[in-house]
Amino acid sequence: MGRITPLLWLLFSAGGTVAALLFPVHLVLTGLAFPLGWLEAPSYEFLHRLLTHPMIRLYLFVLISLPLFHWAHRFRYTLYDGLQLKHLTELIAVLCYGVAFLGTAMTAYLLWNIP
Amino acid sequence: MPSTVALTVARYRPERESEPTFQTYEIPFRKDWVVLDALNHVKDELDGSLSFRWSCRMGVCGSCGMKVNGTPKLTCATFLSDYVPAPIRVEPLDYFPVVRDLVVDLTDFMRKLKQVKPWIIRTEEKPPAEGEYLQTPDQLDTYKQFSMCINCMLCYSACPIYGLEPSFIGPAAIALAQRYNMDSRDEGAAERLKILSEHDGIWQCTFVGECTKVCPKHVDPAGAIQQYKLTGATRWVKSLLLPWGTR
Structure with missing residues (x-):
């Protein structure tokens, strides 16, 4: 684990940046502006057409995957330090980063297979 | 009253x-x-x-x-x-x-402070006759905040990680290491990184941020540690991409 700590931290901080900067935009748009009618909601066909562009897929991949690693890192230390589960350190790390990795793989699979 | x-x-x-x-x-x-x-x-x-x-x-x-x-x-x-x-x-x-x-008892803190070599390191000292090492106000500003540390150890007492992992080098020592790393007169950054990129150095910190909150001199040790992590991670990526370049 020690060898790749810098990588895990880079993913953590990149994920935090993405979550902090981009999530609020999506939350305001899809959570408030569209349902409350402040902005006209885009149609399904329009969004589907957007998704055919590779840059949009890449954007969604980054938007979903990096924050998963942010969560994994933070949750790992929450379990490790917060709940004092020092003896389970390897298991916790594998579970947390494993979930983030699975989520990333699933995101890639779904985005790749959009018709 | x-x-x-x-x-x-x-x-x-x-x-x-x-x-x-x-x-x-x-x-x-x-x-x-x-x-x-x-x-x-x-x-x-x-x-x-x-x-x-x-x-x-x-x-x-x-x-x-x-x-x-x-x-x-x-x-x-x-x-x-x-x-x-x-x-x-x-x-x-x-x-x-x-x-x-x-x-x-301050012993543990004093030992850790010394470990990070919080003094100016030069590969070669110039003779006094050649005058002082000059520094611009901008160069001073890059590290001045971290130099305000008075070693009061409030940040250690506030840091839950130090409480759980006594081997952690801790907020003030890392902030002081960064104070010298960023000093334009210093040439010891690589030496300090070797000590601080160990497990007990910067990577123990989980960015709780209490150290910065309690600091009476507004040093922001948590900020110093995150800066340092970026330096460490960048170096790690470089050593991965150019394994022969950083030896």
């Missing part, structure tokens, strides 16, 4: 008791008194056996750090009036062995 205030102080006299206890003193309340004045009042007028460290009384020496109502504070800069009428409770800093009453 009340005329007196109850000051509860942690006592530990190893020759008399095996566990720390608490003792409460009724002291006069004065608006211009800080907690240190109250402790000195106890020492001078009520109980000469109370032990605590202090020196400058003006937030420069960093000797009088204690926990006031549970929060690490410089007692010379913590006014009674911020707490009264509630009682005030003074305890020694967390996570350090208590020597006596409010006095803690």
Whole structure:
């Protein structure tokens, strides 16, 4: 684990940046502006057409995957330090980063297979 | 405002008791008194056996750090009036062995401080005849904030990681390492990175941020550690991409 700590931290901080900067935009748009009618909601066909562009897929991949690693890192230390589960350190790390990795793989699979 | 205030102080006299206890003193309340004045009042007028460290009384020496109502504070800069009428409770800093009453053992911190080499390292000193190492105001500004540290150790007492992992080098030492790394006159950054990129260095920190919150000199150790992590991670990526370049 020690060898790749810098990588895990880079993913953590990149994920935090993405979550902090981009999530609020999506939350305001899809959570408030569209349902409350402040902005006209885009149609399904329009969004589907957007998704055919590779840059949009890449954007969604980054938007979903990096924050998963942010969560994994933070949750790992929450379990490790917060709940004092020092003896389970390897298991916790594998579970947390494993979930983030699975989520990333699933995101890639779904985005790749959009018709 | 009340005329007196109850000051509860942690006592530990190893020759008399095996566990720390608490003792409460009724002291006069004065608006211009800080907690240190109250402790000195106890020492001078009520109980000469109370032990605590202090020196400058003006937030420069960093000797009088204690926990006031549970929060690490410089007692010379913590006014009674911020707490009264509630009682005030003074305890020694967390996570350090208590020597006596409010006095803690600094050995661990001193050892760690020395480890990170908080002094200017030059590969070659120029002879004094060639004059000083000059620095622009901009160059000074890059590290000035970190140089305000007075080694009061409040950040260690506030850091839950230091409490859980005593081997962690800790906030002040890392901030001071960064203070010298960013000094334009210094050439020791690589030497320090070797020590700080170890497990007990920057990577132990999980960015709780309490160190920055309690720092009486606004040093922002948490910021220093995150900056340092970026340096460490960048170096790691470089060593991966150019394995022959960083040896």
